[in-house]
Amino acid sequence: MRNLWLIVQREFLEKIKSRSFILTAFFGPILLLALLFFLFKFGDSGKKHWDVLVTDPTGVFEGKMLPNQDNAVSYFFLEDYVEMEEFRDAKMYQKFDALVEINEKVLTNKTAFVFYRQKPSLKLQTKIQYQSERRLEEIMVKRFTKLPLSSFRKIKQPLNVAFRNVYDPYDESSDVRGWVGYFYGLLIIGFVFLYGMTILRSVSQEKSNRIIEIVLGSVSPRKLMAGKIIGIGITAIIQLIIWILIVAVGLFIMREFLFQNSLNLSSMVTVQMTEQVKNTSLLDQLLQGNEQNDFLNLIYERIQFGTMNFYFVLFFFASYLFYGAFFTAIGATAGSESDGQQFIIPILLLLVFSAYSGYYCLNNPTSNLAQFFQYFPFTAPVVAMVKLALGYEPGTVYQLYLSLLSLLVSAFITLSIAGRLYGNGVLQFGHRIRLSLIIRWLKRK
Amino acid sequence: MIEIQHLTKSYNRKVALDQVSLTIPTGQIVGLLGPNGAGKTTLIRILNQIILPDSGHIRFFGDVMKHKHLDQVGYLPEERGLYRTMTVEEHAYFLGQLKGLTKKEVRSHLEYWLDKFEISSWKSKRIEELSKGMAQKVQLIFTVLHEPKLLILDEPLSGFDPLNVELIKKELSNLKAKGTTIILSTHNMKSVEEICDFAYLIDGGKVVSSGSVSALQEAKKEGIFAIKFSGNMIAFVTALWTDFELVEKEILNENRFLVHVKMRGDAGFEDLLKVLIGQVKIEAAWEVLPSMHDVFIQTISAREEAANA
Numbered sequence: 001m002r003n004l005w006l007i008v009q010r011e012f013l014e015k016i017k018s019r020s021f022i023l024t025a026f027f028g029p030i031l032l033l034a035l036l037f038f039l040f041k042f043g044d045s046g047k048k049h050w051d052v053l054v055t056d057p058t059g060v061f062e063g064k065m066l067p068n069q070d071n072a073v074s075y076f077f078l079e080d081y082v083e084m085e086e087f088r089d090a091k092m093y094q095k096f097d098a099l100v101e102i103n104e105k106v107l108t109n110k111t112a113f114v115f116y117r118q119k120p121s122l123k124l125q126t127k128i129q130y131q132s133e134r135r136l137e138e139i140m141v142k143r144f145t146k147l148p149l150s151s152f153r154k155i156k157q158p159l160n161v162a163f164r165n166v167y168d169p170y171d172e173s174s175d176v177r178g179w180v181g182y183f184y185g186l187l188i189i190g191f192v193f194l195y196g197m198t199i200l201r202s203v204s205q206e207k208s209n210r211i212i213e214i215v216l217g218s219v220s221p222r223k224l225m226a227g228k229i230i231g232i233g234i235t236a237i238i239q240l241i242i243w244i245l246i247v248a249v250g251l252f253i254m255r256e257f258l259f260q261n262s263l264n265l266s267s268m269v270t271v272q273m274t275e276q277v278k279n280t281s282l283l284d285q286l287l288q289g290n291e292q293n294d295f296l297n298l299i300y301e302r303i304q305f306g307t308m309n310f311y312f313v314l315f316f317f318a319s320y321l322f323y324g325a326f327f328t329a330i331g332a333t334a335g336s337e338s339d340g341q342q343f344i345i346p347i348l349l350l351l352v353f354s355a356y357s358g359y360y361c362l363n364n365p366t367s368n369l370a371q372f373f374q375y376f377p378f379t380a381p382v383v384a385m386v387k388l389a390l391g392y393e394p395g396t397v398y399q400l401y402l403s404l405l406s407l408l409v410s411a412f413i414t415l416s417i418a419g420r421l422y423g424n425g426v427l428q429f430g431h432r433i434r435l436s437l438i439i440r441w442l443k444r445k
Numbered sequence: 446m447i448e449i450q451h452l453t454k455s456y457n458r459k460v461a462l463d464q465v466s467l468t469i470p471t472g473q474i475v476g477l478l479g480p481n482g483a484g485k486t487t488l489i490r491i492l493n494q495i496i497l498p499d500s501g502h503i504r505f506f507g508d509v510m511k512h513k514h515l516d517q518v519g520y521l522p523e524e525r526g527l528y529r530t531m532t533v534e535e536h537a538y539f540l541g542q543l544k545g546l547t548k549k550e551v552r553s554h555l556e557y558w559l560d561k562f563e564i565s566s567w568k569s570k571r572i573e574e575l576s577k578g579m580a581q582k583v584q585l586i587f588t589v590l591h592e593p594k595l596l597i598l599d600e601p602l603s604g605f606d607p608l609n610v611e612l613i614k615k616e617l618s619n620l621k622a623k624g625t626t627i628i629l630s631t632h633n634m635k636s637v638e639e640i641c642d643f644a645y646l647i648d649g650g651k652v653v654s655s656g657s658v659s660a661l662q663e664a665k666k667e668g669i670f671a672i673k674f675s676g677n678m679i680a681f682v683t684a685l686w687t688d689f690e691l692v693e694k695e696i697l698n699e700n701r702f703l704v705h706v707k708m709r710g711d712a713g714f715e716d717l718l719k720v721l722i723g724q725v726k727i728e729a730a731w732e733v734l735p736s737m738h739d740v741f742i743q744t745i746s747a748r749e750e751a752a753n754a
Contacts (some may be wrong), residue, residue, distance in 0.1 A: 014530065140666050212525030214587075217493040217520040218543040222510065356541055427495065440457065 003219040011231025014196065016238070024194070025239045029246035036247075036365065037254060049074070050124060053096040055082045058104040060264060063133050075100075084115050100132060107140065107231050111327040178362045181389025184308060185358040187383030188316045189351050191346060192381075195236040196327035196347070202228055203232060203331025203426070212426055221301055221423035225332075229324050229415075237313065309390055311400070318407040325414035332422040333433055333441065343433065350378050358382030365390050374403045377410035416443065446471050447492075447595060447626065448514070452501035454487050461487040463650040468629060468642075469595075474621050476637040478737070479647035480745055485572050485630045486593050488647070489597055492628070493520050495595060502550070506594065516545040519593035519727070523600045523630070529573040534561075536572065544591035551590065558586040562612070574637040577604060585613065589620065593723070596620065596627045602636055614640055636738035638662075644737070646744055654744050662734040665743050668708040668718060669733040675701045676725030684724040688712040705733060 015021055050073045054061065057080055065075040076096065087099045099115040106112060112132055120128070141152045206212040215224055330343045357379035361370040365387060373379040374387060384403040392400060424441035447469035454462040462484045469475045479485050490496045492503065494512050494604060503510040505517075514636050527536055534555065541551035559565045560584060572580055572652040581604050589596065601617075617640055621627060630639060637644055637658065644661055654661060669692060674681065678702070682691060693705035705715060714732065721727060735743070 002545075006539060006542050010528075012673075014528070018530075206526075210522065210524035211527065211528055212526070213495065213522040213524065214520065214526070214540065215543070216495045217518065217522075218540075220494075232568055427490070 007227025008231040015235040025242045029243045033250035039284040050097040052098045054100045057100040178390045181386040185385040188381045200327040200331040225422045321411035325418035329418040329421045333425040354379045361386045375406045380407045449506040452498045472628040473642040476641035476644035483647045484650040515595040519588040519596045521588040521598045527572045540587045556564045599630045637737045665740045673729040674725040680724045
């Protein structure tokens with residue numbers, strides 16, 4: 001155990017002190033944060049502020065739409081008719097993004113047209129519609145009832161009809177969340193490749209600079225291999241933790257200082273729609289805010305980072321062991337560093353296939369093939385993360401544990417095979433890898 | 446004492462070691478000689494427990510050798526290698542601790558050896574900053590850092606300049622004096638003559654000859670004597686007549702010579718001296734033993750001839 005620990009320590013210290021580790025550990029998450037920042041900043045639905053011209057020839061709206069200023073929409077009134085073509089082409093109307101046409105019979109036909117230059121987001125459409133309705137409501141209450149507006153609104157009780165999935169009543173799972181799982185899966189694949197290559201390079205370099213023979217004079221090949229995989233694995237886990245911490249701190253800073261307004265809004269969006277209809281003051285507040293950013297909402301409100309990160313680390317570790325065995329075997333059996341490089345391609349193809357399987361599962365989560373991919377060790381990490389993000393139906397969460405178990409058992413088998421190849425191949429130099437040679441080494445104890 | 450008994454090792458029907466038995470006496474320097482592919486590296490790897498024999502075993506100072514004994518073995522392989530980005534000190538801690546030393550012991554032993562070789566300033570240098578010769582010197586230090594009872598050195602002198610060769614030889618003698626048993630695998634026959642007490646000649650996976658260095662030389666001697674004399678060369682050759690044969694001649698100056706003479710028939714050294722006295726002035730005379738180089742070549746060539754016959 002003493003020597004195993006020394007090997008682990010050496011591998012760990014060497015990797016953690018290397019420039020590439022520092023670069024990947026710190027610049028990787030910063031790049032990711034930069035990407036997220038751009039998605040938050042520019043991932044909204046379009047133009048931030050709309051200038052809307054309201055043509056109201058009979059002055060029904062009395063030149064007024066809102067009691068207070070709205071950050072997203074400004075209304076300008078004109079007591080005249082403006083044709084659509086005129087609005088489109090006339091120089092004087094170019095500064096307006098949309099035209100709301102209030103006709104003289106609006107109180108009876110309850111119809112208004114909105115002409116736009118660029119299609120407003122669904123949110124903005126709802127906002128313009130809602131604000132126009134509310135203004136019309138004010139006018140109608142004033143003209144046709146003796147009630148004060150506040151009393152009218154108290155008695156106005158719409159019927160709330162909410163459609164809910166029996167397995168997902170709060171609509172927690174969705175395709176968007178599946179994509180987050182897929183992203184986690186791709187991160188696993190990326191990290192496995194990165195650290196698999198680190199194992200391969202480490203084994204090849206020890207072979208090529210011949211230190212291997214000195215170390216083997218003190219520790220057994222299996223211990224050396226185990227120490228190497230564990231040492232590099234710890235480095236990888238630490239790097240993952242650094243990533244998670246930096247990204248978490250970055251997301252916190254962005255939420256508190258950069259996207260505070262957007263998030264106040266988006267947190268309200270998550271409240272069920274029925275409540276919005278019921279509680280008009282909430283909808284009022286809601287529509288006072290800026291344009292909603294779905295991506296922002298997704299990141300801050302809808303992902304269970306705790307669960308995702310926990311399984312992410314577990315699946316990463318298991319798949320690192322599984323794929324790491326292949327990289328170790330290639331490094332140990334190759335006659336030279338360049339010889340080993342050629343054999344990365346099949347592993348790379350398997351990793352790409354694994355990434356594809358996640359995409360397939362995203363689109364066909366309940367298919368038989370997706371089920372198979374979930375337990376197939378090459379594809380399990382990505383598919384399990386996608387399925388986890390989509391959410392397991394009650395009573396099926398065992399599939400997640402089974403997927404992890406299948407990966408761990410496969411890792412144990414591949415590591416045993418890699419151990420034998422390592423023991424027999426690591427002291428062989430200058431040959432070309434042949435299948436017959438590998439079979440021979442596999443047979444030799 | 447290290448006793449190697451009936452070691453056999455094959456790689457895919459190719460026999461690398463065939464019933465090899467040999468004894469390495471405690472506190473002696475034993476040369477392991479043989480052509481490339483003779484099985485020396487396989488034997489050394491088995492001694493280091495890097496590979497396991499198909500049959501046979503090793504007794505390590507009385508015990509059946511196991512992995513735990515490796516803490517008492519120092520191994521310098523022929524193909525030198527160290528981690529390029531690690532410093533000399535980091536390396537010493539890593540390799541020293543692998544051999545069971547504490548950090549404190551590594552520190553004091555490293556300082557002792559660096560001072561001895563006058564290279565204390567290298568302690569913080571990374572291996573990639575050292576020249577090949579410097580790295581080899583450092584690697585030798587790492588091999589002896591844990592004061593092993595058995596030291597296995599594969600071509601320890603290759604790559605060193607003559608000054609360092611002398612330094613290493615001196616240190617090997619010092620280690621031997623302290624009781625360290627040393628196995629020296631080398632093709633440098635001169636060093637075998639100079640520092641080895643005993644030698645094993647291995648070929649084709651078998652021990653083909655063994656004994657003390659002087660005994661091996663003695664066994665291959667051809668009855669050649671060296672005579673250093675002053676006088677007339679013609680008179681010298683005439684005196685030899687038919688009982689002796691002049692095999693080599695070196696002119697030292699105008700009338701001084703060093704010659705090698707081979708005996709014929711039953712003639713002995715005394716007979717040679719008798720015929721020469723009065724003809725030339727003999728300054729010195731001695732029996733010429735074959736070098737270990739000659740012993741090696743003669744032994745291996747004889748085996749090859751026998752195999753071809």
